[in-house]
Amino acid sequence: MSVQLTEDQQGIRDLVRRVANEKVAPRAAAIDATAEYPEDMFALLRELGLFALPLPASYGGMDSVVAACIAVEELCRVCYNTAYLLVVQWTPFSAILAGGTQAQRDLYLPKLSTGEMRACFSVTEPQSGSDVAGIRARAEKVPGGYRLNGAKIWCTGAAVADIILLAARVGGADERGVINLFIVPTDSPGLTIGRKEPKMGARGVPSSPLFMDNLFVPEENRLGSEGRGFKVVMEAFNKARPIIGARGVGLAQGAMEHAIDFIKSRHAFGQNVAEFQGVRWMIADMAIQIAAARNLVYQAASAVDGGESGAELAKLSAIAKCHATDTAMRVATDAVQLFGASGISDDYPINRYFRDAKVLQIVEGTNQIQRNIIARTLLG
Ligand SMILES: Cc1cc2nc3c(=O)[nH]c(=O)nc-3n(C[C@H](O)[C@H](O)[C@H](O)COP(=O)(O)OP(=O)(O)OC[C@H]3O[C@@H](n4cnc5c(N)ncnc54)[C@H](O)[C@@H]3O)c2cc1C
Numbered sequence: 001m002s003v004q005l006t007e008d009q010q011g012i013r014d015l016v017r018r019v020a021n022e023k024v025a026p027r028a029a030a031i032d033a034t035a036e037y038p039e040d041m042f043a044l045l046r047e048l049g050l051f052a053l054p055l056p057a058s059y060g061g062m063d064s065v066v067a068a069c070i071a072v073e074e075l076c077r078v079c080y081n082t083a084y085l086l087v088v089q090w091t092p093f094s095a096i097l098a099g100g101t102q103a104q105r106d107l108y109l110p111k112l113s114t115g116e117m118r119a120c121f122s123v124t125e126p127q128s129g130s131d132v133a134g135i136r137a138r139a140e141k142v143p144g145g146y147r148l149n150g151a152k153i154w155c156t157g158a159a160v161a162d163i164i165l166l167a168a169r170v171g172g173a174d175e176r177g178v179i180n181l182f183i184v185p186t187d188s189p190g191l192t193i194g195r196k197e198p199k200m201g202a203r204g205v206p207s208s209p210l211f212m213d214n215l216f217v218p219e220e221n222r223l224g225s226e227g228r229g230f231k232v233v234m235e236a237f238n239k240a241r242p243i244i245g246a247r248g249v250g251l252a253q254g255a256m257e258h259a260i261d262f263i264k265s266r267h268a269f270g271q272n273v274a275e276f277q278g279v280r281w282m283i284a285d286m287a288i289q290i291a292a293a294r295n296l297v298y299q300a301a302s303a304v305d306g307g308e309s310g311a312e313l314a315k316l317s318a319i320a321k322c323h324a325t326d327t328a329m330r331v332a333t334d335a336v337q338l339f340g341a342s343g344i345s346d347d348y349p350i351n352r353y354f355r356d357a358k359v360l361q362i363v364e365g366t367n368q369i370q371r372n373i374i375a376r377t378l379l380g
Helices: 007-034 039-048 065-076 080-099 102-114 229-264 277-305 310-343 350-360 367-379
Strands: 119-122 138-142 145-156 163-169 179-185 191-193 207-218
Touching: 007 039, 007 065, 007 080, 007 350, 039 080, 065 080, 065 229, 065 277, 080 102, 080 119, 080 163, 080 179, 080 229, 080 350, 119 145, 138 163, 145 163, 145 179, 163 207, 179 207, 179 229, 229 277, 229 310, 229 350, 277 310, 310 350, 310 367
Parallel strands: 119 163
Antiparallel strands: 138 145, 145 207, 163 179, 191 207
16 A cells, blocks of 8 residues: 555554454345345444544544545455445535535534434436436425425435435526535435335445425525535545545455455366466456555545545546446456356355446446546546
8 A cells, every 4th residue: 555554544454354354244245135234234333433534533533534445445345335334424424524514514423423323415316317417306495495306316325314415406497517415304294215226236225216395405404505516516526436446445355355265275177276377367467456446545535635626636536436446346357257157156255246346336426427537637
C-alpha cells in the first residue's frame, strides 16, 4: 500500500481482519443463500464502532475515509453483504456532511455514527439511473415544505432504514438537474416501500422500489439550498467512490485467496494444479491488478481526507472505483475458472464472489459513467 497507515489505521485493519475471519466469514454463505438481512452482522459492526469511521471527530468518528476503506476491504474479503451494511450508511452520511445545515448534521450524524439510526439513499428511477439530472420524481413547493410524487427503484436498505435521502426535482418539467435531496423518515404517510428486488448479487441487503403519493416533507428536511442538490449528490458520490473501490479490492483479494487454496489442493496430470505455469501466471496477474487497484483506492481516499474536491477528486475517485471494480470482476472470473466445475457449484464460495463483483461495476455510477467522468476531466 503506497499510503502509510497511521497506528490507529493499522489497529483498525488488524481488528477488522480478525473479526472478519472469526465472525463474519462463517456467516457469508448463509447470508447470500437465504438473502436475509443480516441483523447479527449489523449489531456486530455497531458493537465495533465501525459506522463512525469516516465521520468528523466532533461526531465521534476518526474523520478518515482511508480507515473506512480499510474496514470495507477487510470485510468484503470474506463477505460482500456485511461490508455493504457500512457502505449503505455512509453515502447518506456523505450527503448530509456535504449539504446539510448544522442543525441537520447535529440531528442525524451522531445517530448514524453509532448505528442507532439507519439511512439509505435513493436517486435511481425506473427511467433514469445514470442520468441523475433527468430524474422525474417531483417535489412541489407547498406551505411549510414540499409534496413529493413519483417512483424510485433500487433503493438499497429502504426496508430496514429509518430515513431515506431521496432525490426529487424542484425545477420545471423541462429543467434538467434542478433537484434536491430530502430527508424522509420511512414511516412518513404517502411513502410506500415496495417488494424487495430478487437479485443475483448483493443479496443480503434488500433493494426496493419506493412510491411517493403526495408525500409531505417539511422545508427543514431539504438538503442544500433549493435547486442546488445536484452538486450535493455529486459531491457525496465523489467522496464515497473510493469506498466502493475498496469493496472491489477486498472482493478481489478474497477471490484470489480462495483460488490459491483450491489449486494448491487439486491435482491433474500427476501434479499439483498450482505447479502449472499457465495457472501460476493467472495468480500473478491477479496479484498485479489487486496491488494497482489498492494503490489507486488509497490514493483517492487520502485525497478525500486531505480535502481535495471538485474535478480533481471526481477524476481520482472515478479512476479508483472503475479500476478496482473492473479488477474485482476480472479476478473473480479467473478464480471461478481455476476452480473448474467446482467454480459453478453452490457448494464452493467462489461463484458468490463472481455474482457480487458484477454488482460493483454497476452501482454508484456504472463503470461507463466513471470513464465519462475521467474523459471529461482530460478532454473537456
Ligand atoms: C444491487 C444494486 C443496488 C443499488 N442500490 C441503489 C441505491 O441504494 N440507491 C440508488 O439510487 N440506486 C441504486 N442502484 C441503482 C444504480 O445506481 C443504477 O442501476 C445505476 O446507476 C445504473 O442505472 P440504470 O440501471 O438505470 O442503467 P442506465 O442508466 O439505464 O444504463 C444502461 C446502460 O447504459 C450505459 N450508459 C448510460 N448512460 C451512458 C453514457 N452517458 N455513456 C456510456 N454508457 C452509458 C450504462 O453504463 C449501462 O450499461 C442499485 C443498483 C443495484 C444493481
